[in-house]
Amino acid sequence: MFAEERYVRIMEVVNQAGKATVAELSEALGVSQVTVRRDLEKLEEKELLLRTHGGAMALHAHVSEVAHEKSFSEKEEALVEEKERIAEAAAKLISDEDAVMLTPGTTNMLIAKRLIGKKGLKIVTNAANIAVQIGNYPELEIILIGGKLRRKSFALVGPLAEETLQNIRVDKLFLGVDGFDLKEGLTTPNLAEASMDRQMISIAKEVIVVADHTKFGKVFFSHVATLGVVHTVITDEGINRELAGQIRELGIRLIIV
Amino acid sequence: MFAEERYVRIMEVVNQAGKATVAELSEALGVSQVTVRRDLEKLEEKELLLRTHGGAMALHAHVSEVAHEKSFSEKEEALVEEKERIAEAAAKLISDEDAVMLTPGTTNMLIAKRLIGKKGLKIVTNAANIAVQIGNYPELEIILIGGKLRRKSFALVGPLAEETLQNIRVDKLFLGVDGFDLKEGLTTPNLAEASMDRQMISIAKEVIVVADHTKFGKVFFSHVATLGVVHTVITDEGINRELAGQIRELGIRLIIV
DNA sequence: TCGTATATGATCAAAATTGAAAGAAAACGA
DNA sequence: TCGTTTTCTTTCAATTTTGATCATATACGA
Structure with missing residues (x-):
């Protein structure tokens, strides 16, 4: 499984349940907890979720939405x-x-x-x-x-x-x-x-x-x-x-x- | 087989399955893994797929796509x-x-x-x-x-x-x-x-x-x-x-x- | 025919990924 | 507050993957 696939799966779980623990994700994805943490770190950098002690939480829709709409196309335009x-x-x-x-x-x-x-x-x-x-x-x-x-x-x-x-x-x-x-x-x-x-x-x-x-x-x-x-x-x-x-x-x- | 033909085949595999590994593609196309990587590089430049460590993923299966879309609708859908x-x-x-x-x-x-x-x-x-x-x-x-x-x-x-x-x-x-x-x-x-x-x-x-x-x-x-x-x-x-x-x-x- | 350009393959060092281990930090209960 | 437990980060080593280089083959035009 590619790292990118894990990202997708993690986002699915987090968005659906609102949150997820490192242990859960490690179990669900069949990789070590260290790897899960590294994945979460990357996803947080991309502002797709919020890390917490023990896992991660879904980002509220409006935060990412607002940030995205204007930042990309409209500035250049x-x-x-x-x-x-x-x-x-x-x-x-x-x-x-x-x-x-x-x-x-x-x-x-x-x-x-x-x-x-x-x-x-x-x-x-x-x-x-x-x-x-x-x-x-x-x-x-x-x-x-x-x-x-x-x-x-x-x-x-x-x-x-x-x-x-x-x-x-x-x-x-x-x-x-x-x-x-x-x-x-x-x-x-x-x-x-x-x-x-x-x-x-x-x-x-x-x-x-x-x-x-x-x-x-x-x-x-x-x-x-x-x-x-x-x-x-x-x-x-x-x-x-x-x-x-x-x-x-x-x-x-x-x-x- | 022309390079162009390979590009088409690769895109088909990747888009249908959502992803493909270099090894799979090398096998399927009957060319070396080196060639597959070079092909993937070109296809990524054209923004037709996304390379990953070990292969490539379809754009539609990637986090940047999936994460935003699913957060809203997925709960109901x-x-x-x-x-x-x-x-x-x-x-x-x-x-x-x-x-x-x-x-x-x-x-x-x-x-x-x-x-x-x-x-x-x-x-x-x-x-x-x-x-x-x-x-x-x-x-x-x-x-x-x-x-x-x-x-x-x-x-x-x-x-x-x-x-x-x-x-x-x-x-x-x-x-x-x-x-x-x-x-x-x-x-x-x-x-x-x-x-x-x-x-x-x-x-x-x-x-x-x-x-x-x-x-x-x-x-x-x-x-x-x-x-x-x-x-x-x-x-x-x-x-x-x-x-x-x-x-x-x-x-x-x-x-x- | 020769030389050149292009495509492909082989090889190998460099880079990336992953998990284990160990130390650091945070959470929690008494 | 303190100590315990849990979780996190860092470091390191094993493995896989990659990119660069060189070699070979094929096609093409002069």
């Missing part, structure tokens, strides 16, 4: 503050009876979380992770567009997805883009996602682009749409003043937070 | 061991070029995790959480059926989902059911999910029911199908001997693990 503010502004645009659509992306994930509790709201998305994230909360009606799953972005794309979209109409589309350029319009790196985005734009009454300031002036491989389709843009204060003026001149409502 | 064994047996039935379909459910989630690394495999599912769980790993093609998201089970159901299914055909369906009764057939508590299940059965060449022993003799509100559609049943040793005989008499292949 920059612009969290900005995106949170964008999401807050976006959520304010949504009324209870709307049918809204969300494209994949971190900002839209933040928007989704802020919609929890809105009664009667319909949410349509092609981001599997967004659906799962808010799927446990009642009162929201969540429609997930099927299709081929793209890695990393968790976007559902392809003919299956586009076909499904044709039966749907929504009030507001929150469109996350990678590039927003006055001349080239909206762009994104992936062809399949661009095609999906276009479909989604075509079935939405109102198109709201959410993009932090770093997205402006950028152009990516796949063209999504011209700026003519955009009704509203929400971004953060980092946006260039001049550019902001030019966007407004195009008749687009620009919300800066 | 019994029969983990049994379900793991069922999942292992199920994974063995799947060959690389198959197109398989998975219904929502904990057992099917376990099966999905064991499929990581199978090259060219197509996985179709209407369980959003299963898709997200394995969505990050390369080499799998994952198709998620869209639809209305049901809370708790993360099943995607409804007309949208059923319509999508009509364009799809799969080799094997792994069907998780809540009730399996000789007289009443397959049943489940939710009407919408039962309807989805029926659709899925109709587009699958082979129907494989995965159910721990507690599911037998149970009958729920919504009828899914008669036992006539079932080709194979995988369950654990807890199943009643007499019942096992009766199932086999129906011409159903019964796998007990």
Whole structure:
């Protein structure tokens, strides 16, 4: 038996019973007590349990949970503050009876979380992770567009997805883009996602682009749409003043937070 | 044998069994232990498995995965061991070029995790959480059926989902059911999910029911199908001997693990 | 054909794992 | 408080596993 297997078994016992003694674990795993103690030491280092005199105790869920969520992805993932503010502004645009659509992306994930509790709201998305994230909360009606799953972005794309979209109409589309350029319009790196985005734009009454300031002036491989389709843009204060003026001149409502 | 072929075989063994020793792999592949170690090193670099002293473990069987997950659900969710064994047996039935379909459910989630690394495999599912769980790993093609998201089970159901299914055909369906009764057939508590299940059965060449022993003799509100559609049943040793005989008499292949 | 690059295997010293033993620390009862 | 018992840590030795180095074989292109 690998040491790692013991770790797993120990965690199972400890989590299930809430605690375990060294003698019990030594017996259950068929290794010496010295080895059990060394295992417990390692598991405590990883903050998976708490050692005690004579054994170990389960760590309360929230301790490890809280520590984990923020420490890994979110620190690296920059612009969290900005995106949170964008999401807050976006959520304010949504009324209870709307049918809204969300494209994949971190900002839209933040928007989704802020919609929890809105009664009667319909949410349509092609981001599997967004659906799962808010799927446990009642009162929201969540429609997930099927299709081929793209890695990393968790976007559902392809003919299956586009076909499904044709039966749907929504009030507001929150469109996350990678590039927003006055001349080239909206762009994104992936062809399949661009095609999906276009479909989604075509079935939405109102198109709201959410993009932090770093997205402006950028152009990516796949063209999504011209700026003519955009009704509203929400971004953060980092946006260039001049550019902001030019966007407004195009008749687009620009919300800066 | 090419190195690439070895990688695939190693991933299969590791993911199906959850672990493998260097000696085992050396034996199975007919290469020296030195070569196996070099292979494992490469596979670990690609983050497809975790090396241990003496071999390697599947990502899904490791502490970092297991510890967090189990602490919450495990107390209520019994029969983990049994379900793991069922999942292992199920994974063995799947060959690389198959197109398989998975219904929502904990057992099917376990099966999905064991499929990581199978090259060219197509996985179709209407369980959003299963898709997200394995969505990050390369080499799998994952198709998620869209639809209305049901809370708790993360099943995607409804007309949208059923319509999508009509364009799809799969080799094997792994069907998780809540009730399996000789007289009443397959049943489940939710009407919408039962309807989805029926659709899925109709587009699958082979129907494989995965159910721990507690599911037998149970009958729920919504009828899914008669036992006539079932080709194979995988369950654990807890199943009643007499019942096992009766199932086999129906011409159903019964796998007990 | 030759030379080179790549993959694999063999060998062996270094590192990791484990358990036993002994001393140190902590818990506990009187 | 003291002494006893239990538990823990440290140290060491036996064993296993690993990684590095070298040798061999095979494939490939000039």
